[in-house]
Amino acid sequence: MRAEPAGRKVGVVKRTEIIRFALLGAAGFGVGGVIAAASWPLLMFTFGASALLFVLSGAVGGASLGLALGDRRKTFRLTLLGILGTFLGGMVVLVIAFLFLSSEEALYGVRGAMGLFGGAVVGASLGLALWDWKRVLVMALSGAVGFSAGIMVGVFVLRAVFGEDFMAGTPGTIILYAITGVIGGASLGAALGYLEWATQRPRSRMLLRVAALASVPLIGGLLLAGFVLPGRSICGEEERAVFSEFPQYGGIEKEPQTDPESGGCAVFYNASAPSEEVAAYFARNLEGHGWEVEHQLKAKGDGSEPPGGTLVTAHRDGLIYDAVYESLEFYKSPRSGTHVAVHVFEDRQEQKQKLSCGSEESAALAEFPHYGGKELGTKPLPGKTEGACVTGYPVKGASREQVSSYYEEKLMENGWKIEQFPDETRGSRDGLRYVVYYWSNPGATEVEVRVFSP
Numbered sequence: 001m002r003a004e005p006a007g008r009k010v011g012v013v014k015r016t017e018i019i020r021f022a023l024l025g026a027a028g029f030g031v032g033g034v035i036a037a038a039s040w041p042l043l044m045f046t047f048g049a050s051a052l053l054f055v056l057s058g059a060v061g062g063a064s065l066g067l068a069l070g071d072r073r074k075t076f077r078l079t080l081l082g083i084l085g086t087f088l089g090g091m092v093v094l095v096i097a098f099l100f101l102s103s104e105e106a107l108y109g110v111r112g113a114m115g116l117f118g119g120a121v122v123g124a125s126l127g128l129a130l131w132d133w134k135r136v137l138v139m140a141l142s143g144a145v146g147f148s149a150g151i152m153v154g155v156f157v158l159r160a161v162f163g164e165d166f167m168a169g170t171p172g173t174i175i176l177y178a179i180t181g182v183i184g185g186a187s188l189g190a191a192l193g194y195l196e197w198a199t200q201r202p203r204s205r206m207l208l209r210v211a212a213l214a215s216v217p218l219i220g221g222l223l224l225a226g227f228v229l230p231g232r233s234i235c236g237e238e239e240r241a242v243f244s245e246f247p248q249y250g251g252i253e254k255e256p257q258t259d260p261e262s263g264g265c266a267v268f269y270n271a272s273a274p275s276e277e278v279a280a281y282f283a284r285n286l287e288g289h290g291w292e293v294e295h296q297l298k299a300k301g302d303g304s305e306p307p308g309g310t311l312v313t314a315h316r317d318g319l320i321y322d323a324v325y326e327s328l329e330f331y332k333s334p335r336s337g338t339h340v341a342v343h344v345f346e347d348r349q350e351q352k353q354k355l356s357c358g359s360e361e362s363a364a365l366a367e368f369p370h371y372g373g374k375e376l377g378t379k380p381l382p383g384k385t386e387g388a389c390v391t392g393y394p395v396k397g398a399s400r401e402q403v404s405s406y407y408e409e410k411l412m413e414n415g416w417k418i419e420q421f422p423d424e425t426r427g428s429r430d431g432l433r434y435v436v437y438y439w440s441n442p443g444a445t446e447v448e449v450r451v452f453s454p
Contacts, residue, residue, distance in 0.1 A: 018193035021068040025189020026182045028064020032057035033181025036086075037174040058086025061185060062126060065192055077129035085125025089118035111151045119147025119184055126188065135195050139188065146187025147180060154179035170421045235265040239344045242319065243267060246285040249278045249340065256344070264345025271338045275325045278338055279311040282323050291316045297325075311340070320347045361389040361451040364432055368410045371395055371403050371447065388452035394444040403445055407436045 036057035039050045062082020066075025093114045123143020127136030154176040162172065235258040242265075243256045249271045256265035271278050279297035286293055291314035307330040311323040321344055328337040372395060395403055400423075407425045408418055416427035416434055427434035437448045 018190055018197060021065070021193030021196075022186045022190040024064045024068040025061075025192070026186035028067075029061040029181035029185025029188070030178050031064075031181070032059075032061040032082075032086075032185075033177035033179075034174055035060060036181075037170075037177035040170075040173060054090065055083050055087060057181075058082040058084070058122070061086070061122075061181070061188075062129075064185070065126065065189060068189060068192065069196065074129055078126055081125045081129050082122075085122035088125065089121035092121055093118040111155055112148045115148035115151035115180060115184070116144050119143035119145070119150075122147070122184075123188055123191075126192075130195065138191055138195060142187045142191035143184065147184035149187075150180035150183030151176070153183060170423055171426075235259065239265040239319065239346075242321065242344045243342075245289045248342065249273065249281050259343055259345070264343060266341060266343045268339070268341050270328065271340050272336070273338065274336075275309075275311060275327060275338045278325065278340060279323070282312040282321075283314075286312065286314045286321060289316075291321060315347055318347050320345055357389040358453070360432060361453070364429075364434060364451045365389050365391060365449065367414055370449065371398065371406050388450060390448065390450050392446070392448040394446050396444045398445055400438040400440065400445050403438055403447060404436075 034057075036054050039053035039057070059079050059082050062078035062080070062085075063075055065082075066072075066078040069075065069078075120140045120143055123146075124136055124140035126143075127139030130136070130139075157179060158172055158176055235256060240256050243254075247253050248267060248269060250273070252269050252271075254267040254269060256267050259266035273281075276297055283293050283296040293312060293314045295310055295313040297309065297311050308326040309324065311325050312321070313323075314321040321342070323340060323342045325341070326339040328335050328339055331339075370391075370393065404420065404425055408420060411418055411425070411427040411434060414429075416429045419426040419428075423438055425436040431453060433450075433452055435450045435452075437450075439446050
């Protein structure tokens with residue numbers, strides 16, 4: 001990278017002004033976070049406007065750092081690079097969310113990794129405006145630390161104050177993005193302020209070089225943690241311990257790996273024995289370790305063997321042990337034996353059955369007919385938290401606006417205090433919350449109703 005062009009007047013940054021940089025960064029990226037969160041509801045109506053709003057959030061964050069510098073040229077660069085960093089970082093975050101966020105156990109680990117990788121990309125992009133590899137590294141590190149810390153703090157605050165269901169709605173998303181932006185922006189602003197202060201003092205330049213070099217292993221360690229955290233949060237210690245209870249067929253001992261599809265752990269290997277023999281081995285060992293075997297593959301007696309299926313399914317203490325197979329005789333290079341895949345994961349259906357729908361919540365759900373005269377409050381499902389009630393249904397031939405107006409009218413008639421948002425209606429009364437979510441599917445409007453105590 002080349003040095004800053006000669007002859008440009010550089011403002012003097014005092015050590016105390018680093019706080020000003022941090023505050024401006026927090027304000028800019030906090031506002032940018034609100035803008036980015038507001039772009040998601042628009043995605044259901046228009047992709048172009050949603051994408052433009054999301055990109056604008058990066059421009060606001062970058063411009064706030066330029067404002068702290070008081071340099072027009074750098075402000076312009078930081079604005080453009082803020083857009084670039086937000087776009088690239090957003091793509092990285094979406095990939096991580098798509099791969100790992102299906103599991104509730106991944107709430108902190110995966111979101112921390114999202115902030116880590118996304119923040120590193122945003123910080124490095126903004127660092128390019130400073131024409132110095134040392135600053136790029138320091139900005140990448142501060143972005144990774146700031147945004148990963150921000151998103152984890154945001155998740156903790158929302159769950160502690162409002163409850164887990166609140167995070168699914170637009171207000172929860174806006175607050176989460178705002179908290180993440182404020183903390184991440186403050187980290188980037190403080191780092192930029194320090195870099196400017198250090199650059200203007202010859203004695204501090206060596207410290208800057210040391211900080212930049214130290215950033216390399218730190219960034220590497222953080223990114224490595226970003227790969228490990230999602231897996232560890234999905235494939236937890238309880239699931240991993242199951243694989244150590246007895247060896248896999250043939251004495252095989254393999255380290256379990258993350259299985260995002262099931263939300264647990266899995267191992268894969270080839271066994272030399274036929275599938276019925278492998279199934280009998282699993283059933284025998286599982287029963288010996290207190291598992292209740294629900295299904296076991298047995299030989300048909302006619303010599304036929306299907307190309308694949310389930311070897312054994314068992315459950316114990318809220319966990320499911322599921323072993324499936326494919327016959328190697330049906331592979332492109334046929335040979336005798338069985339390809340085995342073993343999955344261990346939490347039994348979420350059992351967890352749901354342990355939760356019950358509270359009497360107050362159930363009564364509130366049934367106190368008036370749902371849209372179209374539907375009586376859905378008599379058999380509600382339990383929600384994710386104790387006492388919560390949930391029901392849902394599709395509405396054909398009606399728009400979201402019509403359904404939303406209906407619930408607003410009925411809730412007001414029954415004494416609920418109403419808040420309307422583009423994709424949800426929220427009501428509160430006597431310590432209860434009544435939330436209706438809407439989204440469009442071809443030919444219908446999907447409706448989900450939740451009643452819970454915050």
